[in-house]
Amino acid sequence: MGNKVIQTALILEDIVDVNAWIKQMLLETFEGIRIQQAYSLDEAKHLLMSQHYDLALIDLSLPDGKGIEVVDWLVQYSAETISVVVTIFEDDQYLFEAISHGAKGYLLKDLEPIVFKKHLENLIAGLYAFSPTMTQKLLNYVKTQEQLNQKKQQLKESLALTNREKQVLIHIAKGQQVSEIGYELGLSSHTVSGYVKEIYRKLQISSRAEAALLAKQYGLI
Template identity: 35%
Template sequence: MQHALIVEDVPETSEWLRDILTQTFGDIRTTQSMTCQQARDALQTQYFNLALLDLNLPDGSGIDLISCVRQRCPDAYIVITTIFDDEEHILKALRAGAHGYLLKDSPDARFIQKLRGILSGDPPLSPSISRRILRYFTEVNAEQHQSAVVSPPHTEASQLNQLSPREQEVLTLVAKGLSRNDVAKLLTLSNNTVARYIRDVYQKLNISSRAEAAVEACRMGLVNTDSH
């Protein structure tokens, strides 16, 4: 990571995030914005590799900035940093294109660990956020199952059928939080082969992050929340 955008309206929290980034990535440049407009102005003149976005800002929500970051800095890794842990905010952020979702009340060590996981391809999701995502889609699947007698849903089945058995296996392990190296070791494959499988799965499911992969794997029934 070379340059990070921090969008946070509480100065003390903004400084805390800056210190966290320094501890995580070492020599990293940071630009701090307190509003959506300040962030948009910064995006007009600077390129960022990482963006930490708060949700509740004086002139809007960090979710509103996701599309702007993706447009101006296509390779940027976008992480929501917030105190909101409800399903509505979580799912809205991930659907808008966020790559991660971290709660600001997490211990420093865990926050650093989750951010450092970006370098190895692991999605920075607070543990409670992962559990909420999985629980939400488990409930959705249950509701769909109950209504299947009247109108059987075919979307999940058709998407699952797009994936080969090996691709389903890789998706399941990725959704459970295993890194690419761990998947390669477990399946006795090379890192390049696993990377190719992940790329193909992403293309077939029209997703772009590990967080979305976890959501899709749960929705298709590949991940059992009882194991988490």
């Protein structure tokens, strides 16, 4: 995002007390900041049409619609504006929807003031603003995606096994030793060991247990 200058902000929050609290957080964080407050989606849209904002703090659930519409509008018509969702919703679906629509942060309303303001300060340095629990959800998601990608790669590599390698894998999965595999397939132990090494390399595994599991997953046994 790069370093940012935040001089103007829009708050979209229908609960008066919460709107006022967010305003106070902004005033304490950014000296001289000019703030406009909206209490409905329609009001926010009118304010957005009248001027540019450096920062928009947006509630998701509003009486007349969804705050995500404002995130969409800003991405399309005011890309320089930093959109940060401020909400009570901790659900994954809301978090990932906000990110996919272009939000640069996702803060929960129950954050301590000092923590909330710290996240706002981070925006100046071009950092994203996520509540700790939301950050953990993102990390878990990334980890899950990495695991899925690894599984996909393993599946791709399994399809690249030669027929002989698949035969050897089946015997490995059955718990047979190299000498037994060689006897049944009419191969030397040295040749079988070479196949085993190549199978492990292609499937990115290091044990017979993993080999058995993958052979079962791929329908070889």
